[in-house]
Amino acid sequence: MLIYIFKRLLIAVPLIFGVLTLTFFIIRLAPGDPAAFFIQPGISPNVAEQIRAQYGLNDPLPVQYFKWLANVLQGDFGRSFSRSQQPVFDVIAEALPITLTIATLTLIANFTFGILIGIISAVRQNTFLDRFLTVTALFFYSMPEFWFALMMIILLALKFPFFPVSGLNEIGAESYGPLGFMLDRAWHLVLPVTVLSINGAAGIARYVRGSMLEVIRQDYIRTARAKGLSEKVVIFKHALRNALLPVITLMGSALPFIFSGALFIEVIFAFPGMGRVTVEAIFARDYPLIIANTFISGSLIVLGNLFADVLYAVADPRIKL
């Protein structure tokens, strides 16, 4: 298996490099100018030109590409155009912990509730409970997250002000002490994590229900019941592990989400996470930041897929890598 992983990682290098090269040219060929902000009345026409010179955008495209390549090979992805010329990985390092917190909590909630609801629906197939859970799951699954978030804010922060509207902490939360600070942070995360996880859990519940129904009909489940095992043991020990195989693929594909963040939620709840970094970089035509983000998310998609394949092999002895 180690050789397999090594091979996959080796193939990933030219793949990611290709993605970065493609991104480099696409964003430079797209309309828009990183210095466009400085083209306005009252600002000397020289400024945009000076800014472009600073960013190295006056060179011909192939020259820009080779300069960029030389820097990237030395691990230097450059400085952000739009964020005070900070090194791009500093920008990402500031946004990442926030995104990680939200995404990790969301994923845990997603899989926990998704799997639980899926099992209940499958075991109680075609009962009122199953129909109720199915309809509810579909209801939330089809709801746009940004709209749901705004509705939650209006309901639970405005009409019934239980939760704060936005931000990561109250103003002056530092004076609450470490525990108070953490509780305040948790309080601020309830709404966004709920919004994200309800939607995600609904989707996972559908997967789990489907695969669980398939597994429950297998002969070895009938055998297990015939042995006189309790229903709990049959479902959790025998059926669930096999039913979770497709869910593992979902876990692999969730890895990029942990790092790329959820844009709408970050905008609505004013969290300075990766989703906002990426989208603001695109709007500001912040080339180095766009490429660094592409590098991170590209690598994670490749790693996520690899991770899913490896997990699959670990969980299912029939699969050999």
Added chain:
Amino acid sequence: MTEKAAGRVSIAFKLAGSLLILLALLTLSSCSRHNGSTGKGGKSSAAMDSTLVISMLGDADYLNPVIGATVTSSNIFGLIYPSLLQSEFDTTTGLMNYMALEKKLRAVTAGQGKKAPKGAIAKSWRLSDDHTSLTYILRSDAFWDDGKPIVSADFKFSYQLYGNPVIASARQQYLAELVGADKGKVDFDKAIETPNDTTLIFRFFKPVPEQLALFHTSLTPLPAHRWKDVKPDEFRHSPLNLKPLGAGPYKLKTWQQQQEIFLVSSRKSNLPKPGNIPAISFKVVPDYTVRLTELQTGAVDVVENIKPEDFTALLKANRQLDIKTVGLRVYDYVGWSNIDQAEYRKSGAVKPHPLFGSARVRVALTTAIDRQAIIDGYLKQYGVICNNDISPSLKWAYNNRIAPHPYDPAKASALLKSEGWLPGTDGILQKNGKRFSFVLYTNAGNARRNYASVIIQQNLRAIGIDCKLDVQESNVFFENLQSRKLDAWMAGWSIGLEIDPLDAWGSDLKKSRFNFPGYRNPRIDELSELAKQKMDPLQARPYWLEYQEILHRDQPITFLYWIKETQGFNKRIEGAELNISGTFYNVDDWRLRPSANIAQ
């Protein structure tokens, strides 16, 4: 499958809840450490009474006056840094007034002069008789926050930074009159002299009106002793940018990027004094609906640019809110290509546009558009019909004898008919086989322009003009506009407080970068030059009156409406004077009423 492994799955589910909480706390604690390193506000929420919270759409770019280019940045660094002069927009005349400690450019008119000149570093100034040199005498009791005195050399040093092409300051235009600027490079040895710590002399290569000279020489200074070792190519990413050393009423306490900028009143400041409110938090809230909600819940005190459609619900939901207006500085317009843009791009030849090339057609288009309906439907009392680009707020120059082109579809049809545009079989006007059909472009994400564009489309359809609408992403729209690829578009301008129209209407299309319609009238160039030569702006008034008449007659674009910017305020703020020169221009004088005293 082993029993042991299956057992783990089961246990995991039983413990899911507690695991969730445990992990939550773990991740949270790592996160809190991260935040702890970026700074501490050091205030308890019980003391919200002493913190003013202002929401902002995005973070400041730099808290450095040389390179901070956004309005948000200048609002904030304006509180941190001192200024050479105090300036105030006089709403009775529409002229800027500049004040030193012991001298004012103009006498303060009744009801004005809310801003005391105590914050100025200049005691007085003297402009030479030939208007080519300006000498400031500085006070000797002004100090940076680290205790070092503010001296004339700080100003000279700062102007060298503003003028350095490697630093690329957005304010280098302010140096355009200094000695050497006419030859392409300011000669700082001659242009700015500092014979001693309290004397600062600016020299110009040509006579400059006093108002402009004061405006252009009063850029915010940086402390030279702090910045002198920073190389120009490292200036934009110097760590000093995160720790501004100023002398104004507020100091930066923490800056959590993309989240919050926290200022505290600077107790030692005498420029003009420590800010009244102990702390100001500028909080980033990118989403408009959320900003409104926070204003309603009291989590923020000020939200800028509230849409008129939201006023009723907002004021009904919370009676502690107030809408304040500033204006008129912003207008929307429909741009018509006066010249054939495709031909101009190809060969540089200037030919009239096949649809919009004639002034009479453009007047017809303006007459066909019901501008009042757009105002009544969207802006309500916060909009005023716009005749040209001189704001009614600039009273000294505004021509109030011009009557707006009235909404009159019949007259519009008659004008078009006289130009040879007659209805075709499909009901659309035609001339020499060409249909009057075009695409009206606008940028995405502007509800007001979307609303207006739909009304314009209907109005034009009613007189037989086919107008299709297209919304483009802002960057793409702006690039298309600049490269003259659009025939008709809807956009807006925010005007400067000094009138200088050559960028927008100059006949030399290569020089006037913002003359997107390609409008050319030599008289406009003449009038602008004549006005610039007058050393007293009031003497230039006749030129500006004529200028407005010409624009009204030629309608290079259809001027739609001036917009009063509308800002939401919590009523616990007292003493807020909004001014066309900025919502926060006297924020150091604002006070917060303690929450217990707020009447319901």
